[in-house]
Amino acid sequence: MDYDFRISPETLRIPSTVYKPVKRCPFCQSVFISEKSCESCGRSLQYHPIGEPFGAKSLYGIKERYIESFNIINRFFPFLENKKSPMAKSYVRKLEKRFSDLITAFNSIDIIVNDQRKLFYVESMEMIDELLRYDIPPSILQALLIENDSSLVGQELLFYLQGASSAMKAEKNWQELVLGYRLWGVLRVEYFLKVSIITATVLTMAVKYKDIISSQFGK
Numbered sequence: 573m574d575y576d577f578r579i580s581p582e583t584l585r586i587p588s589t590v591y592k593p594v595k596r597c598p599f600c601q602s603v604f605i606s607e608k609s610c611e612s613c614g615r616s617l618q619y620h621p622i623g624e625p626f627g628a629k630s631l632y633g634i635k636e637r638y639i640e641s642f643n644i645i646n647r648f649f650p651f652l653e654n655k656k657s658p659m660a661k662s663y664v665r666k667l668e669k670r671f672s673d674l675i676t677a678f679n680s681i682d683i684i685v686n687d688q689r690k691l692f693y694v695e696s697m698e699m700i701d702e703l704l705r706y707d708i709p710p711s712i713l714q715a716l717l718i719e720n721d722s723s724l725v726g727q728e729l730l731f732y733l734q735g736a737s738s739a740m741k742a743e744k745n746w747q748e749l750v751l752g753y754r755l756w757g758v759l760r761v762e763y764f765l766k767v768s769i770i771t772a773t774v775l776t777m778a779v780k781y782k783d784i785i786s787s788q789f790g791k
Contacts (some may be wrong), residue, residue, distance in 0.1 A: 583744055586629070621683060625691035631695050634666050671703065674695065676697070678692070689725075695730075710734075717730050718730075
């Protein structure tokens with residue numbers, strides 16, 4: 573019996589599924605990296621001053637953790653949130669720190685990779701909107717931009733801040749007029765709405781608990 577010891581080219585072909593994308597340093601794009609650092613530029617790959625877009629350090633991560641601290645009423649009715657509470661003040665401080673970090677990153681070299689630049693720019697605009705909602709004076713945000721940033725992005729954010737602050741002021745004026753109106757010359761609309769919503773929520777929960785208790789005891 574004759575054996576064919578020739579190797580077929582088909583058996584030597586490596587399946588395309590085994591190939592994996594080459595990992596590169598996000599700062600210098602070098603392929604000479606370890607789990608902890610880049611051998612070419614020496615930067616640590618475990619810590620990043622602003623993290624990833626939409627990550628835990630971002631506005632979205634900070635806000636998600638803040639909302640998780642709400643009680644059940646504020647989760648269902650966010651406009652009942654007390655923006656002067658210690659938790660709200662802590663949330664605002666974290667946003668201010670994040671905004672400052674983003675501005676510094678835009679004005680630094682090699683912190684933001686090019687394909688993520690637009691995502692962090694959009695986050696910066698949303699950060700401005702959120703800080704204005706929590707009554708942070710536009711002058712403070714303007715000072716942060718002027719003092720810490722001389723980039724083109726910083727100039728664009730200044731223009732955005734001007735438009736956002738004007739729009740926010742017009743919106744607040746409308747809301748303040750409605751919520752500040754006194755029913756029968758006594759109760760403010762805002763107070764009346766809060767009491768009505770809280771009362772309705774308590775009654776609804778009481779009815780549900782009553783049904784649960786009745787089902788447990790067969791009554």
